[in-house]
Amino acid sequence: MIKKSMFYIILLIFIAIIFSSCDSNNKEQVIKKDEKVIIGFLMDTLKEERWQRDRDIFVAESEKLGAEVLVIAANGDDEKQIEQAKYLLNKGVDILVVVPHDAVVAKKIVEMAHRVNVKVVAYDRMIEGDVDYYISFDNEKVGELQGNYLVEKLKITEGNVVYIGGANTDNNAHQFRDGAISVLDNYDKINILYDEYTDDWKTSVAREHMESVLNTTDEKIDAVICANDAIAGSIYSLFAEKKMKSILIGQDAEISACQRIVEGKQTMTVYKDVRLLAKNAAKMVIDIVNNKEINVTQVIQNDFKDVESILLEPIVVDKDNMMELIIKSGFHKSSDVYRNTNPDDRPND
Numbered sequence: 001m002i003k004k005s006m007f008y009i010i011l012l013i014f015i016a017i018i019f020s021s022c023d024s025n026n027k028e029q030v031i032k033k034d035e036k037v038i039i040g041f042l043m044d045t046l047k048e049e050r051w052q053r054d055r056d057i058f059v060a061e062s063e064k065l066g067a068e069v070l071v072i073a074a075n076g077d078d079e080k081q082i083e084q085a086k087y088l089l090n091k092g093v094d095i096l097v098v099v100p101h102d103a104v105v106a107k108k109i110v111e112m113a114h115r116v117n118v119k120v121v122a123y124d125r126m127i128e129g130d131v132d133y134y135i136s137f138d139n140e141k142v143g144e145l146q147g148n149y150l151v152e153k154l155k156i157t158e159g160n161v162v163y164i165g166g167a168n169t170d171n172n173a174h175q176f177r178d179g180a181i182s183v184l185d186n187y188d189k190i191n192i193l194y195d196e197y198t199d200d201w202k203t204s205v206a207r208e209h210m211e212s213v214l215n216t217t218d219e220k221i222d223a224v225i226c227a228n229d230a231i232a233g234s235i236y237s238l239f240a241e242k243k244m245k246s247i248l249i250g251q252d253a254e255i256s257a258c259q260r261i262v263e264g265k266q267t268m269t270v271y272k273d274v275r276l277l278a279k280n281a282a283k284m285v286i287d288i289v290n291n292k293e294i295n296v297t298q299v300i301q302n303d304f305k306d307v308e309s310i311l312l313e314p315i316v317v318d319k320d321n322m323m324e325l326i327i328k329s330g331f332h333k334s335s336d337v338y339r340n341t342n343p344d345d346r347p348n349d
């Protein structure tokens with residue numbers, strides 16, 4: 001009798017232990033679900049105007065979705081970017097979003113993150129190696145749009161073209177260049193007079209490139225295609241000092257470039273709506289952490305694998321569609337873009 005009741009007591013204790021352990025597992029899951037996702041955002045630079053917007057919108061959107069973002073910029077320094085990655089991983093971020101300074105060096109960041117089971121998203125610029133996801137614009141198309149504008153819209157199918165590229169260490173710079181040159185290569189009478197990358201996207205280096213072109217040739221320069229608007233700005237200044245004029249093409253739709261365009265100082269730019277990039281990236285990143293399905297638009301081959309990617313569309317902007325694309329979409333204000341123009345020449349909002 002005693003034995004039987006002992007048996008029931010032990011059975012009850014056993015059942016109670018099983019139930020309480022199930023309960024504590026559930027509690028742990030609930031606690032984990034309620035924890036904030038912490039995103040580490042490693043940026044290369046905040047130098048060009050766009051990156052501040054990328055940062056601000058990415059942070060605001062992630063916070064709206066309930067996450068917290070720790071942002072650090074490396075100011076173009078590889079070692080620093082790796083140290084910053086270590087720092088964020090030690091802080092226990094759930095995921096790393098990286099704008100690499102150098103596509104190859106940043107492989108290390110991916111390796112470090114994977115060692116502690118943290119995924120890495122390449123933001124705007126591809127990283128080599130085993131990076132988990134990539135989100136950007138169709139950067140080869142950016143270059144194609146520049147080239148096509150010259151030959152199709154402006155009908156410049158012969159003459160001397162100078163190409164001033166971006167940083168050799170940035171995969172985008174290669175894609176911009178390849179896109180533009182692939183279009184120009186279809187025209188036998190287009191002479192690519194100069195074609196160089198620009199260390200670290202430095203406008204001073206871009207200016208030196210152009211100076212060396214001017215020092216070595218007396219030929220007319222029919223067009224200059226620049227890998228971004230900051231470079232186009234430095235070429236414009238040099239030409240202005242020398243009282244020269246040429247077709248000038250850039251990309252990024254920076255405010256200063258939009259001003260130059262409506263003032264007739266730059267011919268066109270390519271608009272990449274970084275607001276969309278930052279918003280899509282925030283959603284993508286939080287979905288990755290929560291193991292949700294990611295609606296990738298394509299897979300992009302890096303040196304190592306096919307990387308699941310979201311690529312957004314770049315769009316041509318010139319003075320004709322400035323109002324429609326840039327101002328009506330709120331990318332820049334009319335009062336800023338047309339600041340230096342005669343009020344009578346301004347289109348209506």
Ligand code: BGC
Binds near residue numbers: 050124166201228
């Ligand atoms: C970006 C450009 C930017 C450049 C310099 C590139 O990777 O795509 O938008 O102007 O870096 O920061």
